[in-house]
Every structure is written in structure tokens, then in C-alpha cells.
Amino acid sequence: MSDEANNFHSNIKLVRQIGRSVPFLDVLIENRKGTLTTSVYHKEAAEPYVVPFGPDHLDHVLRNTVDTAITRAVRYSTTLSEFEEEIRQMKLMFLYNGYPPRHIHRQLTTLFKTEIKNQHKDIYSKVENRLTGYPHLIPQSDAILKQYSDHLLDYLNQSYFTPLSYKDQLISREQAQILGSIRRIIQNMNLIIRVTDKANNFYIGSAGEFEQKARKFFSDTNAFTELSSNPFNEILNKVIQLLNTLRGKDLIRKWQYEQMMPDRTTDKILRPIFDAKCKDTTIIDGATLITELSKYNKKGLLKSTTLFCTFDIRNLYAMLPQEETLDILITFLHAHGYRKAKGINIDTIKKLASIILKDNAFAYGKKIYKQTTGGAMGSSLTLTSANLFMAKWQKNIVEEQTKTGEFYGRYIDDIFMTWNRSEEELRKFLDDVNTWHPNIKLDYKIGNSLPFLDVQLTNHNGILSTSVYHKSAAEPYVIPFTSDHPRHVFINIIQTCLARAVRYSSTFEAFNYERHYIKLMLLYNDYPSTFIENEFHKYFSEYISKSPFLPLIDEEQKYFRMRKEILGQPTPQQSKVAMSAALADIDNDPPDDDEKQQLNPDPKKSEENISNINQKFFTHLTCEKRFKTCKRDMHQVYHETFKDTPAMYTKLIFGNRIRRQTHNELIHKRPNKKLLQNTTIIKNKFEKQTMNQQQTTIIPEPPSTEYK
Template sequence: MLSNGRKYIIPCQSRFSRQSINEIAKEEYKRISNTIKKSLDSNRMSITDERAKQAFPELEKMIHDLYSKPLPPKLNRRARREYKKIKRLQKLLHRRPDVIIRRVDKGEGFYFGNKSMLENKTEEYMNKTEAYEELTNGRCPLADILHTTEAVLDYLLKKKAITKDQRDKLLPNLNTLELAHLYTLPKVHKPQLSIRPIISALHAPVTFLSKYLNDLLAPIYLQEARDITFINSIDATRKLEKYAEDGYLKPTTKFMTGDVENLYSMIPREGGINALIRFLEKHSKYQRIGPFTIDMILKMARLILDTNYFAYENKYYHQKRGGAMGSAFTQVYANIYMLEWEQKLIQHQSSKNEIYGRYIDDIFMTVNEPYDDILFELEKLQNEDLNIKINSTVNDTVNFLDITISNTNGQLKTFIYHKPSADPYYLPYTSDHPHRIHRNIPYTALIRAARLCTNLHDFHLERLRIEVSLLLNNYPPKFILNQFLRFFQVHKADTLITRFDTKVYDELHHTLLYQPSQRELELKQTKTDPVLFPPALQPKTWNPRMMYLRHRFETGPISTFSQALKRWWKKHYQYPGSAANHLQLRLIPKTNRKLQNFLIRKKPSRKILTTLAPIE
């Protein structure tokens, strides 16, 4: 069961719920009918006429019948078998409090280990970074954080920087309000086991404000630093190929990769704020970004940084350096701090027509000078700011992000890098996901391979790896073949199935590599000045003629709901002259609980997280 990975979904979960089938069906009908009625009403269609009185009882009966219909015997046996395995695992974990289960860092698998060992690793990390301090009074800081958040938002409202509606949206939901909590992800891909600390603040008081401030500043940062920012491996590959095409890649060219040690927790409090002030002064217009003065932005930033409190092992802590890994604002805050530090390195590389690029805490450079010279430049910068420590390597073949980059006698080669600890894993075919999810996995895997592999030989090796991995994850051979054929036919590269045609592959690689992603298309469409007209403040367009309908998906009779609803909609509302003919129905399947939701327990008790007791 565990080999299925953390995102695996066992089938037919409604059949094993504590709720009765009738209760589940009623809730599903209520949610779906409310969405439909709201959409009809907003398009000036009656929800109480004779048509509606006939249609909605029929919809309720249809949903009830789908949920009540017996499962096919084979599916029923499989669902019961998998559910029993889950219950046995849960009982085992309950009997063994010394055993901890976590999802692994940068992977889809599980980590089973000794709880004390992981706690010791966390304590070592806290001591090493000196970024955390325990609250010795033992009082939950949640009430104070909430009060401070309300005060800052009230100040912004009073200054007319935000509206009453915006203030309400930035406030936390009091029904789900809780303090952040820390958990760790084991880095099993490292030679020695280490951890990545994550502060989960999904329902914390400043979560919405943190995202808001990130959305305000990130477009400005990206506009300034786009040339030295690697968005992903595709972006890195594009810049490398351009570097080679321009004639800068020589047989002696080396590549340097560097890792910024503990990026999010190493930023000094005042140093980080001062870097933010200089960034805002440089990029604001008339000391403003949108409706916010620099002082207002600093009030929001200080609030987010000063309220980095969290619970861990029934104790309360405060992060006094850097930002919380898991907070949206932390990434742009760290990027701004790093951007100031790396300016001399950027200029050094630019003067020599070399690449300098960074993806969060991963640095990449091309080098055509002695290693000692570039090391000297790095050491100079690190001596200027002792908080920043770079672990670097230089070679003619390096691994960066998820690609291997190689220089063979002046010929650039990139292909997909697989960590030694990585399993040949894809979401299992038996996982209870909609069929289109499984159908797209082989297709998107081949697109990724064609984008990142610069030559046909490496592409075919990756294609074979994809095929074997899919077979190991229970994908039928015929299904795999059909999806592979779909890929080659859609991209007009059928000849690659039977011939080793490098010219056809080069065209395929180039076309897919430079095909803009959805994110790039969105950025191109946003042509407004992010300082005068911040995208975060632009109203989201709502199309009343689009009806987004979320519905439960699971294998069995319920999986036919989508087709049944479309028939119901056509029967009752898509008649000649109906206003509903202008409505577009978008069905969004909502899957059941994943394996990780059944097995991983990382949150402290609710009492620890929700006590609204002020700090004395």
C-alpha cells in the first residue's frame, strides 16, 4: 500500500464513511443545487417556476440513485481490501508512538522513522540557525497576533489604502483560526539524513496578508530580476542554449552550481528590512506602490515577520531571524535580500558574457576563468555578508534543479536528472483519480522529456524510463502505447516512432522548449505597470455565464455523475430560446482523501493551536 505513494487515493471512500449514504447524497445535492440555482438566478432565470419544481427533485433523485447503487463485486472487494489495509496501518501507528511517518522532501513517498531521531534533527537545526526561541511563559500568542493584525488593517483602512471589503477579506476566518505549527520533511535524497522545516500557517492570522504582500511585490521583483531568475528547468535550458548559440560556450567552459545555506532562516531582522526599504525606495513612484506608501508596506512586512510564532511538540516558539518557510511573503522577502547581495556577482558575470542565474536558493553560473578567480569573487561577497553561506561546486557536468548540464568538447547537452534515491514513480493507474489525470501523465512526461533533452538519444532513454515506470505503476501497455502515439501525432513527429531522425527531433525539441507556459502567457497579458497598477489590486473578472460546478468523484456508479448531470441540464434548461443556452457548464471533479491524509499526523492538538489567551 505504501509503495503507491502519498497521493494515492483508495476507491469508493463514501462506502466506508461514518455518514450514511443518504446523508452524503443529501449534502452533495445541496451543494450542487445551490451552485446551479445561484447561477440561474444571476442570469435572471427563475428557480421557483414549474420547470425548476420538476427539475430539482429529479436532480436530487438522480444523485441519490448514483450513491445508492451497489458497487460491482470486483470493485467492492478491492475497495474493502484497501480500506482494511489503511485501518491496519493506522492501528499500527497508534500502537507505536515512537514511530513517525512523514512525506519525504521533494518526493512522493513516505518516510518511516524513529520519532526521537527526527526531533533531535529538528533541535539541531534550531540550534545551528539560531533563528528560533522558545516562549518560556507557555502562553499561546494567537490572541495577540490577531489583535495586531486587526490594528494594522484598521490603520490601512483609516488611511484609505484598502477598502472595508478588502479589510474583511484579509482578516482570518475566526471559525478556522489557529496558530501556525512546525513540521519537518526528511531529505532522504541527501547523503546524510537532514530535514526541511516547514511552518504551516494555513489558518494563521496573517496568512491572507502575507499572500497579499507577496502578490504586491513579486511582480515588481520579477520585472527587476527577470534576466537572472530561473523560473524552472525549462527557463534554464533556454538560457543555456542561447548562450551556446551566441558562441560563448567553449570546450573549456565549466559550470558552477551553488546552494545558499538556510536561505529563509539566515536573513537578519534589520538587514532584511533595510534591504526591503532600499528596494521600495528604488522602485516606488512618489514613495508609493499603488495606494500604499513605503511606510504602509513596511508596517505589513514587520507584522508578518514579527508574528512568526508557531507550535511544536506542545511548546510555543518565535522565529526571530528570516521568514517562515511556508509563508508566501518569505520568498519575495528572501529574493529581495539576495538580489542586493548578488549585484557584484551579476555584474562580474555580465562583463564576461557569462550566465548568472538563481532559482530561490540554487545558483548557477557559466565559468570561463580559473576556478580560483570565481571562488575569490564568491569569498569577497560572503565576507561582506557573513549571514550568506554558499556551498559551491564547479565541473563540466553538473546537476541543477532537475536537469543534468554537460559540456562535451564545446557541445552543450542537457537531459533530465534523476536523484539516486528517486523511485521510478508515477501516480498509480489504480488510484481513484478521474481518467483524464491518468491519460495526461504519459503525455506530459514526454513533453517534459522533449523540452529538457537536447538530443534524440537522451530523449529515447528518458522515454524508455517513462515507459518502464508507468508499467511498474500498473499502467496497461496498450494505454501507454496509445498515449505515446497521441504525443507524437499531436506534435507531428510520427517518424520518431520508427526512425532515429535527429532533424525531426531537433525541431520538436525547439518547438516545445520555446512554447510559452500558462504562467508566461499570463505575464505577457499583464502589461500594466506593477508599481502604479499592482496586479494584486486589480479586480478579478467574474463571468456570470460560466458555471463552475464542483462534484465528488470516485470509481463506481458515482463516476457517471458528470454525464448524468449534462443529460439533466440539457433536458430541463437547454431548450430553444432558453437563456441557459448562453451558460457554459464546467464540471470540476473533487477527489477523495489521499493516502497521506489517512496516515500523516503532524499537527499539535487543537487546544494548543486555538487557545486565545494573550501573552502576559
């Protein structure tokens, strides 16, 4: 054929090269026993020359030169050995052009090795910890663990060094350009971007305007004091000394001492007790409110003149009086008969809670502040403390509402109640409530139709009507279908939206409106229409029809039958709170010995021990759509390594770890390192100058106590 082509035109002559390995441009294409492989092609006459390293070129030019060579090696090398050979030649070329070894190594590490190293370390350490422990007891020096480590590393290298498809390259490049464009706009226009604490929306506004709002918040709450130095070391020492003292007096156990981060651990002790003892006036979610109001309606208390009232507390977290809140906490525990909670006595709990509420500092702008009133917004203990404080504050309102048979419920700082007297009396009552405590001020709304949380509640002449409520400022945004998330995340989003629509929509018309809203929202976020329809049909078919034909909800009777069934099921949040409440009275006064620290000394394998071999254990992978068969391949690596050992029967389950999200790339709230450093100014007697000397934190050793 090539000979014939040579005769097509007298001026056109071909130089042909035929074989199982031929170069084209800068890529070498080979046929190895029916397998197509590619690698970087270097012409024999080509000189090993790139932009030379030196001050004549900008840093980004030098970095881009190395990055381009590495990227080409990844794209063109279909096997790990070819990639490693290309990297070896590339290193020699850059060294020849004056590049320091550390410069080349840094670029390689940044692009590839760190991700692979972290993934390998995370997975292998979990497998090693599981198999070296009871009941497997495989020695850490056993060759089989080294074999698994090597196989795992080989697989991760092959996965990460496989070139991206052209489509994925275009998408990645486009997203990087969009991200860079947003960053430039934020910088050039002096904007600020944050994620709201409710609804997870983005707030974008003028940095100057944001600063004014922050100053107004500081002024209105009067809860923060500016500090002249960073108190981090002082607070850290105080926490450690308190834990050492408590352990030395045997007020906390060894396992509690070792695990205790005071904020999280203290809240885990208190939260179940609150969930159990205050459930009658607590609104867990919108579904809870609808259920309680339905009971109120069935009692015949909902009339055409019944008013709904909602009110929220201004800046509750920042306005909690610290000492009073601690006293309320202790009174609450005593009132419900608690001498200890999870083995820790009440006085110790107060000390732990006190250090969380009172020793709370933060950096804002270029200054450091200490919070003198309230607690940190992100602290789980602050949430529980606020709930306990409000439970005490609302006592008179609850008693008044109970006497008249009216409903009262609270979700943290948002309150909903019914009223069957005049609106004037209600306003007078609420104005009086506003004077009960100097730190607690409320803003209220009264009407026949009001939103609460994500529910719109309406009194239609004595008939309760509910529907999904969307704030006017809310964007129709969910995780985009193009995002690097596992597939079940997109399915869960659709199922959650549909479940909420069914629970909240008291009429077929309201449900159809919400169903159309969900479809439009999903389409707006790039969900394929076929995927949406399939998931809708799957969800509805579970409740309406058992036939193989996917049903549609086309009549009210079907809808109300489905709604009744769904309303009878607890929501995930209700199940979570119920499980928490069930732990309130468990293990509050356990025996003094540290049983949790003891290993099973019995070498004999009882039935229980044998069943332990079959236990599951979890590890996680960073989710990427290009790794479609990754979980299956990981299982294969594990099974091939341990196929002839008892470890074969231990089930390894891989979960998904999500990559850094967009707001993490755009929002940087961490202060400058210099601001976070603890510095002390020392004057030299002989030289009239000052110098900053870095303080060191001395962490005292725990007291030598014989653990019983």
C-alpha cells in the same frame, strides 16, 4: 424441468418457488417489467433481534452491527425507495434492541449523508448565486430553484446509494487493509512519515532521529523562541486592528478590506513586480536554464575549459533578517518608481508585510514557538521576500559576471553560474562571497558536469550536453493508474514527462534512454501498456506526421525537428510568470471610488449584458471512477429544470475535486486541541486552587467610514 429434476434421485426432492419475485438467501430478486431489482429479504419467522445495546458489548461491536446492516441495505437495494424502506425497518429493529436514536443516526450520517449533503450544498449554492445575480435575477424564493435542488439531491442519492461492484469492493477492502497495516507499523515501530517539500516523496524514518534533526535545525538557525502561552488571539486581534486602522484612514479600499488575508493579498501585490523587474537573473525552470545556456554557447563563450558552478543557500527562509528584508522590500519599490502598488501606498505595504514576517507562531511537539528570524516556509510572501533579499545580495556577483560575459541565474536559493578562469580563483571568490552576510552561508559544487533542478548539464569539450536528472533517492512514482483520478490526469502525466524528456535531452540517445525510463515508471505504477503506447503515439504524431498512421521516432532528424518546435513553445511555468509580470504596472494607482463593489444599475440589456447570459461558470464534483456518466447526468438535471428559461444558455462546467490523498490519511501534524486553546490561569482568593478559563477573542467592528 423442475418435475424432471425431482425424479433424478429418490432421496432428493425439490421445494420450488416460481414467480416474478423470489427470495434467495437474504436477498429478494424481482422482475419488474423487464427490469431486475433487488432488496433485502426478511423471513416472516425471523425475529427483529441483533446484538443488544448495553455495557456487556464493546463499542466497536455495536458500531459494526449497525454498519453491517446499513452496508447490506445499500448493496441489496437497487432503488432509493427500497433503501429508505429498509433503513426505516432497520431503525425500528435497533430501537427494539435498546439502541439510542442518536447512535443509529450518527452511523447513518457518517456513512452517507455528510458526503451527499456537502456535494449538494457546494453545487446548488454556486448555481443559486449565479442565477440570482445579474443578469438572470431569479428570486431566491422562486419554485424553479427548489425544483433544481430536489432533482439534484435525488440524483446524488441514487448515485451514492448504488452498490459498488464486487471488484471495487475487493479493491476498497484491500486498500483499507494496507492503510491500516501501515498505521500499525508506524505506531509499533515509532516511525514518522512526512512528505518532502521537493519532489513530493515520502520520508519515513525513526521518530527519535527526526526529533534530533529538528533540534539541530532549531539550534543551527537560532530563529525560534519558545513561548509560554498561545499567542493566537493576540495575533488575530493585531491583524484585525491593523486592517481596521488602514480602512479607517482610507489607505485600503472596501473590497481590499473585505478580501484581504494579508499573506496572500500582499504577495499578489508584490510578486508581479518582482517577476517583471528581476527576470534577467531569474531561472524559472530547467527549460529556461537550457535556453539561456544555449544563447551563451552561441556567443562562443562555452569553451572546453569552462567550469559550471552551482551553490545553494543554507536554510534561506529561516535565516532572512526580518527588519532588513522589510527595508529591502521598500527600497526595491522606490528604486523602480512605485508610489503605490494596486492602490496601496508603500508604507501600508510594509505594515502588512511586517505583520506576516514578524507575527508568526507555530506548534511543534507539545510546545509553541515564535519565529524571530526569517518567515514561514509555507508562506507565499516569504518566497517573494526571499527573492527580493537575494536580488540585493547577489548584486555584486551579477556585476562581476556581466563584466566577463559569464552566465548567472538563480532559482530562489539555488544558483547556477559559468566560469572561464581557474578553479582556484573560483573557490577563492566563493569563499569571499560566504563572508558577505552573517545569515547567508552557501554550499557549492564545481565541475564540468553538474545537476541543477531536474537538468543534468555537461560540458563535453566545449559542447553543451543536457539530459533529465533523477536524484538517486527519488522513487519512480507517479499517480497510480488505479487511483481515483479523472482520466485526463493520467494523460497529462505522460505528456508532461515526454515534453520534459524532449526539452532536456540534447541528444537522440539521451531521449531514448529517458523514454524507456518513463515507460518503466508508468508500468511500475500500473499503467496499461496499450494506454502508454497510445498516448506516446498521440503526443509524437502532433509534431512529426499528419498522416492517420501513428509514427514512431526512429531517427535523429525527426527527433531534432520535433525538439526545435517544442523548445519554441513556453512551458506552463514560463507562461504563468509572464502573465504575472504583465500585471506589474496595471491598476497601481486606480481611482478612489469602489467600482468593484457596485452592481450594474442599468436594467437595459446591452450587447455586453446579453453576452453575459452565455458566460460559463464552474462547479466541482468529487471524482470517483464509479460515477462514469456523472457529469453528463448533472448537465441533464440542469437542462431539464431550466430548459424554458434564459438560464438554459448559461453553460455549467463541472470540474473534478480529488479525494483525500494517502498522505492525508497517514500524516497527522495538527497539534492536540488543548495546546491550541488560549488559557489563562486565574487564582481564586477563597479556594487554594487554579482553574483554566477559556479566553474569548473580541473582534472589533470595522470603523464606520463613508466609502467613497
